[in-house]
Amino acid sequence: MFKLRLVPQEEKYFDFFNEMAGHIHASAELLAEMFARFDQAEEYVRRIKNLEHQCDDLTHTIVMKLNQTFITPIDREDIYALAGKLDDVIDLIDSAASHTIMYKVLEVTETARKQADVIVRATAEIVHAVAKIKTNSGLQQHFIEIHRLENEGDVLYREALAQLFDDHEDPLEVIKWKDLYETLERSIDKCEDVANVLEAIMLKNA
Amino acid sequence: MFKLRLVPQEEKYFDFFNEMAGHIHASAELLAEMFARFDQAEEYVRRIKNLEHQCDDLTHTIVMKLNQTFITPIDREDIYALAGKLDDVIDLIDSAASHTIMYKVLEVTETARKQADVIVRATAEIVHAVAKIKTNSGLQQHFIEIHRLENEGDVLYREALAQLFDDHEDPLEVIKWKDLYETLERSIDKCEDVANVLEAIMLKNA
Amino acid sequence: MFKLRLVPQEEKYFDFFNEMAGHIHASAELLAEMFARFDQAEEYVRRIKNLEHQCDDLTHTIVMKLNQTFITPIDREDIYALAGKLDDVIDLIDSAASHTIMYKVLEVTETARKQADVIVRATAEIVHAVAKIKTNSGLQQHFIEIHRLENEGDVLYREALAQLFDDHEDPLEVIKWKDLYETLERSIDKCEDVANVLEAIMLKNA
Numbered sequence: 297m298f299k300l301r302l303v304p305q306e307e308k309y310f311d312f313f314n315e316m317a318g319h320i321h322a323s324a325e326l327l328a329e330m331f332a333r334f335d336q337a338e339e340y341v342r343r344i345k346n347l348e349h350q351c352d353d354l355t356h357t358i359v360m361k362l363n364q365t366f367i368t369p370i371d372r373e374d375i376y377a378l379a380g381k382l383d384d385v386i387d388l389i390d391s392a393a394s395h396t397i398m399y400k401v402l403e404v405t406e407t408a409r410k411q412a413d414v415i416v417r418a419t420a421e422i423v424h425a426v427a428k429i430k431t432n433s434g435l436q437q438h439f440i441e442i443h444r445l446e447n448e449g450d451v452l453y454r455e456a457l458a459q460l461f462d463d464h465e466d467p468l469e470v471i472k473w474k475d476l477y478e479t480l481e482r483s484i485d486k487c488e489d490v491a492n493v494l495e496a497i498m499l500k501n502a
Numbered sequence: 503m504f505k506l507r508l509v510p511q512e513e514k515y516f517d518f519f520n521e522m523a524g525h526i527h528a529s530a531e532l533l534a535e536m537f538a539r540f541d542q543a544e545e546y547v548r549r550i551k552n553l554e555h556q557c558d559d560l561t562h563t564i565v566m567k568l569n570q571t572f573i574t575p576i577d578r579e580d581i582y583a584l585a586g587k588l589d590d591v592i593d594l595i596d597s598a599a600s601h602t603i604m605y606k607v608l609e610v611t612e613t614a615r616k617q618a619d620v621i622v623r624a625t626a627e628i629v630h631a632v633a634k635i636k637t638n639s640g641l642q643q644h645f646i647e648i649h650r651l652e653n654e655g656d657v658l659y660r661e662a663l664a665q666l667f668d669d670h671e672d673p674l675e676v677i678k679w680k681d682l683y684e685t686l687e688r689s690i691d692k693c694e695d696v697a698n699v700l701e702a703i704m705l706k707n708a
Numbered sequence: 709m710f711k712l713r714l715v716p717q718e719e720k721y722f723d724f725f726n727e728m729a730g731h732i733h734a735s736a737e738l739l740a741e742m743f744a745r746f747d748q749a750e751e752y753v754r755r756i757k758n759l760e761h762q763c764d765d766l767t768h769t770i771v772m773k774l775n776q777t778f779i780t781p782i783d784r785e786d787i788y789a790l791a792g793k794l795d796d797v798i799d800l801i802d803s804a805a806s807h808t809i810m811y812k813v814l815e816v817t818e819t820a821r822k823q824a825d826v827i828v829r830a831t832a833e834i835v836h837a838v839a840k841i842k843t844n845s846g847l848q849q850h851f852i853e854i855h856r857l858e859n860e861g862d863v864l865y866r867e868a869l870a871q872l873f874d875d876h877e878d879p880l881e882v883i884k885w886k887d888l889y890e891t892l893e894r895s896i897d898k899c900e901d902v903a904n905v906l907e908a909i910m911l912k913n914a
Contacts, residue, residue, distance in 0.1 A: 359698070363705035373579070373785075398664045458810045467673035467879035471680065474883065492771070499775030565904070569911035579785075604870045673879035677886065 321419040348390040388483040411480040418487035449484035523632040527625040554596040594689040617686040624693035655690035733831040800895040823892035830899035861896035
């Protein structure tokens, strides 16, 4: 009976994580759209920031619940780590979006668009993987794809940086784009961190 | 009897944390003073560095004690996390102070002064909150204020960055100030991390 | 008998960590060599990247084993932390190496060579310390030396940064070298993080 009483509460964690993953993927899609329709950038930044705030609230809710609950469906430290890593992804997506405004970027580069596209695909894998924690099956394929995307992102980043120092005469443009490419690259890296936490959870519960 | 023997040791953790919080707030006040009396910057950097070393020693002492103690007043991982996050705050305050010297900054901007002021107020909240862990009451108001200050800091940072790329012709000045604004902003972010760890401790012991 | 069955598995963790430490030190030596024979830089970058990939695989293996094993020779969270921190060191060494190529650096500065030399010595201390976890004796001297080297690195970094803004007229060179000095400095800082995790392990098992 004690177990039964806890079931709805256990389910809640999965719901929270699914919701977070959904917001993160949505923010990635908004970033990619923003880079395609850059004349409406400010509106996209506002919408991404809104999703980022919702993830902050979800993280806060998860941590609060975690500290008031004795029994959790997955280990406490894994719940904490997963919430933290998911939050890092959207923080960096939000940071990339808002910095393009702060830096008064006039035109988004082709490489930045490709990086945003990698983030869209990596966060889609996160959505699928998070949805499968509950049944703990079929996650492996998503980890493999996320690692592949991280390599794809790495190649893009290295090319972008090399090209940046080749092409640009204007140091201020170099400063801005170096920072933007790095932020986009770090978003992809954080998706890999999410995959690593999910893999640890999967193995423990195997 | 076993319990009684441990009581003085338990108290020690609270003393260590109060001492650390005090040093961090003192270093923030020195930073703000330094920014107001910038002709004496070197002396302030020296005094901040001294407090930073004392916090390093306190962190080390806490970790050592933690690994030799079986029973702790609050969870081991929380003690570890709190010491680490407090140390991050003073590391960044020290970094901001010493970089103004390394960068041979001639005059501190109004925005940097405002950021330092936010750090002073956020670290004051940390002092109050840390002092209340022991009784575990009245902490909430300090968390709310720290989150509000983090938002205040965020607005300052975004304005500073946008203005930096608007105003400056000299890329070297942009490089320096971008770095300084970021370091000050990160100090405030770390105060929020401290608040989050304290909130987790509060909830667990509620 | 249960204990006996686990012994070979316990030994495995020590083997993995010794192997990781060896790769990290080897990558540091390659970095220092690369800085001395910079005409062959690309070949060195390739070899360092190869070691970095091997450490990624080892970290992955450790985490996988960790999640399938009930009893471990040292605490799970310490195994996890140690693998993570060791991986951070080689990631930054790899990053420093590959960025010199991406930035099309023509000549390596004397300070960068000295920083690489500090990394070689700090990672040698890590090799020795990691080899001694098993017997848990004689580690202290290596921690002391790593902390001394971190201070040595700190002085180098601060001098390099001050000099960079004194000497250079070309902002693009400042951007590149600021980034390279920081990455090298962070490699040394991460060696200290490794020492701190090792010290925690040592104290717990004392």
